[in-house]
Amino acid sequence: MNKSIQFQPETAMGLGQGIDLVVRAVRPTLGPISRTVVVGREAVDQPPAIMDNAGIIARRIIEIANPCENTGAMLVRNVVWRLYEDVGDGTATAAILFGALYKEGHQMRASGMNMMRMRSYFMRGLTACQDELSNMAMKVENLQQLVCLAESTCFDAQLADLLGEAQGTLGEFGRVDIRISQHQESSLEFIEGSVWEEGVLSHEILAKYNRNSAQIDLDNAHVLLSNLKIETPEELIPLLDMAYRAGFKKLIIFAEQISDKALSMLTSNIANTIQVIPVKVPGADTSNQLDALTDLAKITGSRPILKATGESLENLCLKDLGTVKRFWASKSHFGIVYDQDENGALHEHYSHLEKAYSQAQDPEKRKLILERLGRLLLSSAVVKVGGSSRVITEARKATAVRTLPILCSALNEGIVPGGGTALLRCIPRLLDMADDASELEEKTAYRILARALQEPARVLMQNAGIEPSVNITDVLNADACYGFDVRSNCIVDLMEAGILNSVAVEKAIIREAIAGAAMALTIDTIIYPKNREVSQVP
Numbered sequence: 001m002n003k004s005i006q007f008q009p010e011t012a013m014g015l016g017q018g019i020d021l022v023v024r025a026v027r028p029t030l031g032p033i034s035r036t037v038v039v040g041r042e043a044v045d046q047p048p049a050i051m052d053n054a055g056i057i058a059r060r061i062i063e064i065a066n067p068c069e070n071t072g073a074m075l076v077r078n079v080v081w082r083l084y085e086d087v088g089d090g091t092a093t094a095a096i097l098f099g100a101l102y103k104e105g106h107q108m109r110a111s112g113m114n115m116m117r118m119r120s121y122f123m124r125g126l127t128a129c130q131d132e133l134s135n136m137a138m139k140v141e142n143l144q145q146l147v148c149l150a151e152s153t154c155f156d157a158q159l160a161d162l163l164g165e166a167q168g169t170l171g172e173f174g175r176v177d178i179r180i181s182q183h184q185e186s187s188l189e190f191i192e193g194s195v196w197e198e199g200v201l202s203h204e205i206l207a208k209y210n211r212n213s214a215q216i217d218l219d220n221a222h223v224l225l226s227n228l229k230i231e232t233p234e235e236l237i238p239l240l241d242m243a244y245r246a247g248f249k250k251l252i253i254f255a256e257q258i259s260d261k262a263l264s265m266l267t268s269n270i271a272n273t274i275q276v277i278p279v280k281v282p283g284a285d286t287s288n289q290l291d292a293l294t295d296l297a298k299i300t301g302s303r304p305i306l307k308a309t310g311e312s313l314e315n316l317c318l319k320d321l322g323t324v325k326r327f328w329a330s331k332s333h334f335g336i337v338y339d340q341d342e343n344g345a346l347h348e349h350y351s352h353l354e355k356a357y358s359q360a361q362d363p364e365k366r367k368l369i370l371e372r373l374g375r376l377l378l379s380s381a382v383v384k385v386g387g388s389s390r391v392i393t394e395a396r397k398a399t400a401v402r403t404l405p406i407l408c409s410a411l412n413e414g415i416v417p418g419g420g421t422a423l424l425r426c427i428p429r430l431l432d433m434a435d436d437a438s439e440l441e442e443k444t445a446y447r448i449l450a451r452a453l454q455e456p457a458r459v460l461m462q463n464a465g466i467e468p469s470v471n472i473t474d475v476l477n478a479d480a481c482y483g484f485d486v487r488s489n490c491i492v493d494l495m496e497a498g499i500l501n502s503v504a505v506e507k508a509i510i511r512e513a514i515a516g517a518a519m520a521l522t523i524d525t526i527i528y529p530k531n532r533e534v535s536q537v538p
Contacts, residue, residue: 002530006068011526014068016106019520021069022061022076023099026054030092030456032155033464033486054092055084067528072520079516083508086363087409088402089153090509093456097509100452101517113441115521121445122518128433129426130507136425136480137414137503143168145415146407148498152418153406154399159385162188163403166381172411174381175374178400180393181384188383193326193337194299195380198280200329202263205277215330216277221250223322225296226305227281227289229257233265239313243274246318252327254281256289279334295372298349299338300324350376370408409504417494418501420457421483424475427453461486
């Protein structure tokens with residue numbers, strides 16, 4: 001396909017207009033007294049969607065007609081959506097900060113400043129701001145602070161109480177499952193042991209061992225761990241024979257797949273001498289399965305039988321099997337209650353995962369390790385989310401899922417004052433750096449950052465119908481924990497008022513916004529398909 005090329009100054013102007021379009025679309029959603037955005041219906045039989053989540057709104061912006069504007073819009077959209085997926089919050093703040101930085105940086109470009117040098121100073125300023133946020137971070141002292149943080153994220157008082165109590169009780173690595181309730185009311189339940197999201201491989205076995213319940217419960221059972229695909233009944237005979245000779249009464253078999261013929265033999269189980277429960281090994285792919293088997297091996301004392309090594313059930317030894325104190329399983333979940341870690345192997349494994357979590361940079365990897373840590377604790381929690389309709393219930397569940405990682409990060413890294421105040425507290429450091437700088441680009445970059453950090457607090461007040469200028473000055477002159485509460489229209493102690501944010505979220509906001517805007521300011525040329533027209537930029 002033939003291409004067209006757009007050069008400066010049209011490139012920068014088009015990028016700025018595209019960035020501004022997305023920022024203006026999401027800025028009404030910032031704050032507790034926010035406004036809403038209506039997204040036009042996508043089908044004739046669907047009503048317009050009313051939204052107040054910047055991440056979802058940005059995701060709905062698929063394309064803008066003008067190629068230059070579209071490039072700018074997609075840059076902001078990418079930052080906002082990545083932040084939404086990684087940390088679940090701060091999306092509107094990041095978009096507003098991105099827009100403010102680009103707007104002022106573009107003016108400096110027009111005056112002849114070197115954007116590559118400015119970009120490097122922006123990144124230095126980013127590091128300084130993250131250091132300031134770390135310095136002002138405070139530990140979560142009680143459950144109420146966690147509940148307040150949850151409510152500032154989900155704006156649902158009942159849900160915030162349940163999530164705050166669940167995560168606060170279990171700790172930063174505690175596992176909290178979010179499920180749909182069968183009733184309108186939401187509830188919280190603490191469960192002893194380690195809970196996993198796979199279940200029994202056979203409805204017939206569920207019915208056989210517990211006709212009045214959808215769950216099987218076992219005490220003092222033996223365990224075989226594997227990710228094998230068991231195709232024939234003959235493959236199971238060596239295992240069952242060994243279990244029978246050893247006098248086992250209860251046996252749990254983990255496998256990736258067991259054929260119907262093999263399951264039929266387990267259902268009949270040759271005179272019912274052994275109660276055998278086949279369970280699917282957890283994990284969506286081989287890597288996740290291996291992680292799950294490693295963790296289960298530490299819990300049960302088993303040696304996993306892996307298909308990658310060419311092993312089978314034929315040469316099993318008794319020492320390959322493990323034990324559990326108590327086990328339960330349904331069609332979709334199973335749980336293990338295990339004895340205390342007598343030889344320290346589980347504790348050592350847990351410490352290894354904690355270290356891996358602290359060193360991991362990739363958000364997805366951190367999420368997976370966090371889930372593993374949660375499963376290795378001695379208890380977990382289930383929050384069952386209800387609602388007046390299926391749509392409302394699903395929306396509340398999605399909100400709860402998005403809120404939990406923020407609570408975990410707050411327990412791990414601490415909290416800071418909310419309402420845009422933490423960003424305002426970074427400004428003095430940037431102004432000091434500007435005063436110490438000798439180059440014009442460096443001074444200018446730090447001052448641009450300082451002004452841009454005021455913008456989220458400014459927009460938050462504007463959305464609430466409050467004049468921001470005087471109030472921001474008052475906040476800057478107040479003590480560190482004081483900030484403006486738009487609900488009471490006055491400056492308050494934000495920690496006492498429960499207006500909080502996770503320091504990890506604040507760091508993610510400035511990292512994504514500053515790095516994204518700094519990169520956008522260095523774009524000189526845009527290449528796009530020739531058959532797309534570029535309207536004249538006024």
